[in-house]
Amino acid sequence: MTEHPPSQAPKSSRRRELITFLVLAFGIWPIVAVGVVGGYGFLVWMLQIIYGPPGPPVH
Structure with a gap:
């Protein structure tokens, strides 16, 4: 295939x-x-189902 200069491109x-x-x-x-973005949202949703929602630590 022949190369053309940028100004001479077909x-x-x-x-x-x-x-x-x-x-x-x-x-x-x-x-x-x-x-x-949807995959990340799904991952966060699944992690919250497993580990619970974010919040202050339980003392």
Whole structure:
């Protein structure tokens, strides 16, 4: 595959790169972010079910 200088990149390559960026920025990464935050929330919820809610130590 031949390398093109950045200013000489073919239009199809720029279009493909733009589409890839849009899919990642507005499709995949928001889903990953929601999954990570939801997974963390679920983990905290399960730990609170097992160990009880946070609060002052019992004397």
